[in-house]
Every structure is written in C-alpha cells, then in structure tokens.
Amino acid sequence: MSAKPTNSAQNTHWGKVSLALCAGLFVSMQVGKLGPAIPVLRDDLGLSMVDAGYALSIFTLLAIFLAVPLGAFSTFFGRRSIIVLGILSVMIGTLGSTVITQPWMFLVLRALEGFGFIAIAVNIPAFITHLAAPQDRTRALGVWSIYMPTGMAFALLVSTPFLTQIGWRGLWIVMFLLAIPLLIGLWWALEEPSAQQTREPPAVARMVANSYRAPGLLMVGACFGVYTFQWVTIMQWLPSFLNEEVGLSLEHAIYFTAAVVFMNGPGCYVGVRFAARGVRSSSLIVIGAVTMAVLTFAIFGAGVPPLMRLILCMIYSFIGGFIPANLFLLVPQYAPDLRHVSIGNGILMQGSAVGQTLGAPIVAALVTQAGGDWDVAIWPMLVMSGCVFLLGFFGFRRSNL
Incomplete structure (x- = not known):
C-alpha cells in the first residue's frame, strides 16, 4: 500500500469543515426530497411509473459513469471550481423545475441536480482532507460520513408537511434559496491547494489509471x-x-x-x-x-x-x-x-x-x-x-x- 498522504494544514479549519458538511447535507436532501413528492409529481406533471423510476434512479445511474470523471476533472480545473459548479447545477435544476410542465423537462433538470450531487459528494472529502491537520483527519472525515443518511432523513421528514403546505414547486424553491448562502460561503471559504492541481490532460489520465491500479x-x-x-x-x-x-x-x-x-x-x-x-x-x-x-x-x-x-x-x-x-x-x-x-x-x-x-x-x-x-x-x-x-x-x- 502507498504511504499515507501528507497534509499541509497545521491546524484544522473546523468552520470550513462544517461548511463542507453543510454542502453534503444539502445535496443529500435532493435525494431524499423526491420520494414523498412522487405522487404529487405524477398528478401535476403526468409522470408515468417509468418516468418516476427514472427520476428516482437517475442520481445512481449518473454516479456510475460520472463519479470518477468528476474526481479527475477537479485535478485539472480545481476542486473549488467543480464544487461551485455542482452547487450551481443543483440551483438551476431546482429552480428550473418549478416552471416546467412536461415530464421530460423534469427528468433533464433532475439529471442536472444529479450532476451537482456527484460533483459535491466526490470532491468535498478531498477538501476536508486538505483542511484537517493530520491528527484531526479521522474525526473530520467522520463528521463528513454522516452527510448522506442525515440529509436524506431530514428531507424525508420535512418533505411531507412542506408538500402539504406549499406544494412540490414551493419545496423546490426552498431548496434553491438554501443554496444561495451555501454557494457564497463555499466560494469564499474554500481555497484551492495549488500543489494538488495539474493542467496537463495526460497527467490527469495517468492519475485515473494509477487510481484504478x-x-x-x-x-x-x-x-x-x-x-x-x-x-x-x-x-x-x-x-x-x-x-x-x-x-x-x-x-x-x-x-x-x-x-x-x-x-x-x-x-x-x-x-x-x-x-x-x-x-x-x-x-x-x-x-x-x-x-x-x-x-x-x-x-x-x-x-x-x-x-x-x-x-x-x-x-x-x-x-x-x-x-x-x-x-x-x-x-x-x-x-x-x-x-x-x-x-x-x-x-x-x-x-x-x-x-x-x-x-x-x-x-x-x-x-x-x-x-x-x-x-x-x-x-x-x-x-x-x-x-x-x-x-x-x-x-x-x-x-x-
């Protein structure tokens, strides 16, 4: 096995780690919000059972093909850029969904949300590794590990009352509004570790090959x-x-x-x-x-x-x-x-x-x-x-x- 990676951080930036966790909680809520909304979406947009199945599974299908490329792209374009692009993708997907009327449009925008989810889920842990001092890395990654079940469970709990009070479009708007301060905070707080970035496509391809080896x-x-x-x-x-x-x-x-x-x-x-x-x-x-x-x-x-x-x-x-x-x-x-x-x-x-x-x-x-x-x-x-x-x-x- 390779030697453990070193980290340039002398002190753990717990505030930034917490902000990174908020990003994970936010994108995992996009997974949990859909299940309770399916009956309403079928009535409002005319989603078929097949459409609903695609909507529920599209994050997973995209992850099979995009998870590794989005991890690799971050070494070329920078992790902060990919993370911000991920938040923007979720924002466009959620806000755009509130004005559409056709099932296929909803599926396209749902796929855009899925792209954002994967971009965040793949790249935030690497940022946390950079932000944490070596002695705190285990605890920092442990905090991150709760993001998926916690965000999903929260969305499952709050979606039903929100759907009753403001409808699915209102719930999607709430998600969009939550993303605004998160986007600003991530852009301000996350600094790109230049030593971890390369602008040479062949080098990125070698990194992917080395990872799979x-x-x-x-x-x-x-x-x-x-x-x-x-x-x-x-x-x-x-x-x-x-x-x-x-x-x-x-x-x-x-x-x-x-x-x-x-x-x-x-x-x-x-x-x-x-x-x-x-x-x-x-x-x-x-x-x-x-x-x-x-x-x-x-x-x-x-x-x-x-x-x-x-x-x-x-x-x-x-x-x-x-x-x-x-x-x-x-x-x-x-x-x-x-x-x-x-x-x-x-x-x-x-x-x-x-x-x-x-x-x-x-x-x-x-x-x-x-x-x-x-x-x-x-x-x-x-x-x-x-x-x-x-x-x-x-x-x-x-x-x-």
Whole structure:
C-alpha cells in the first residue's frame, strides 16, 4: 500500500469543515426530497411509473459513469471550481423545475441536480482532507460520513408537511434559496491547494489509471457496493412492510423509514470515534458485516413481532454505519497521494452506485418469483454480508488498517 498522504494544514479549519458538511447535507436532501413528492409529481406533471423510476434512479445511474470523471476533472480545473459548479447545477435544476410542465423537462433538470450531487459528494472529502491537520483527519472525515443518511432523513421528514403546505414547486424553491448562502460561503471559504492541481490532460489520465491500479481503492469501492446492496434493500422493504403488515399509513411509514435512515448517521460517527481511539478500520468493518448478517435473519425471518423488526432495523442501520464511515477513512490511506483522493472518492461512489443499481432489481425479482415472500431476501443479503466480511478480514486487515 502507498504511504499515507501528507497534509499541509497545521491546524484544522473546523468552520470550513462544517461548511463542507453543510454542502453534503444539502445535496443529500435532493435525494431524499423526491420520494414523498412522487405522487404529487405524477398528478401535476403526468409522470408515468417509468418516468418516476427514472427520476428516482437517475442520481445512481449518473454516479456510475460520472463519479470518477468528476474526481479527475477537479485535478485539472480545481476542486473549488467543480464544487461551485455542482452547487450551481443543483440551483438551476431546482429552480428550473418549478416552471416546467412536461415530464421530460423534469427528468433533464433532475439529471442536472444529479450532476451537482456527484460533483459535491466526490470532491468535498478531498477538501476536508486538505483542511484537517493530520491528527484531526479521522474525526473530520467522520463528521463528513454522516452527510448522506442525515440529509436524506431530514428531507424525508420535512418533505411531507412542506408538500402539504406549499406544494412540490414551493419545496423546490426552498431548496434553491438554501443554496444561495451555501454557494457564497463555499466560494469564499474554500481555497484551492495549488500543489494538488495539474493542467496537463495526460497527467490527469495517468492519475485515473494509477487510481484504478491501486488494489486498496478497488477494495474500498467493492466493499461500498456490497454494503449499499444490503442497506438499500432494507430501505426498499421497510415502507411496504410498515404499510401492509403494521397497518401504518404511507405518510407515517415514511416517517418511520426516515428514523431508520437517520440512525445510520450516528452509527457512522460512532464508528469513526472508535477508529480515532485506535480500533482498526478493518475490525469495525468486520463488526458491521457480522452484525448485519445476524440481524438479516431476524428482520426477514418468520415469527418476529413487527415492533421488534422495526427496532432491529434501527440497530441494523446504526451498526451498519461503521462500514461506510471507515471506508471514507481508508480512501486517503490507499490513494497514492492527495491529488488522487477525489478520484478515489469517485471509485468509492461508483461502487456504491453499482450496488444500489443491482440490489433493488435483483431482490425485487427474487421476491416476485417467490410470490411476494420477502424471506427469500435473506440469501442475497447474506452473500453481500459475507463479501464485506471477507474484504474487511482478509483485504483491509492485510494493510494493517
């Protein structure tokens, strides 16, 4: 494995790290806001079920193809430029959506939001690595690791009352307004580390090739993919379970699902705190994998009371958070140097997107073939847990991490 990257920061800029986290929370809210709005969008814009499926999955599909290129572009154009472009893309997408009337226009603007989401998610962690002093880097990246579940859960919680009061167009305008101070703050606060930038396209291409040749970064991407496969399956199953078996309304099912999603955030932070206290990331990843495997039997097994299943889902999400949090920590460790961190984060995000893309249809096909019996979801979930365990125990542990 390559030597750990060095950092020029002598003192951690916690204010700037907090601003970077706000950027992550903001773009993850763009993911969470859509689900509750789908019924309203179908009525207002005439979205078909296929259109709705594309709208829900377009961020993931774009991430497969754009995550690594956007990480590479940042080394050529500068990370701050790509991050600001990402915020502007989300702003144009959200504001533009409020004046359109055709489904295809909504999908195009949703794709623009997706571009912005990926630009932020890939490049902010590299900036945090630069902003944090070496002794604080683990804690700073740990703070970042909560961005996705926390922002998604918050959007799920607030979207329903906002949709009731001001409609989906009003909600999109609120998102646009939130982006304005964020854009100004990011432009002012983030300084481009010139030593991490290159203006030579062949050099950028070599950096991408070197990143894909780094076994550690490939393991991180693969591990995130098989973890995401499991976590997304639980989130896909939970609303229908709460609605059909517990008898909750869809609105209340969304609230409970948001609570389960939210639990992943504190789990990420606790996992990083353990790492900061000297526990190996590989050990924490193994703990997460074993816990998720054991709880899979209880969650999908027969005879478990509904309330207990919900509690187990929260524990599943919490302990599962150990895995993504520590994968974020491993990217700078496996990257050849700091210039490769954005590309490494792109590989991580690419793996996550592949896991999401494959997980939902594979599990849905198995459940459909079994006549709607979700018990069959146990087996692909256990296979994925086994893959995480093997990567943690035999892959990352060999690197003494």
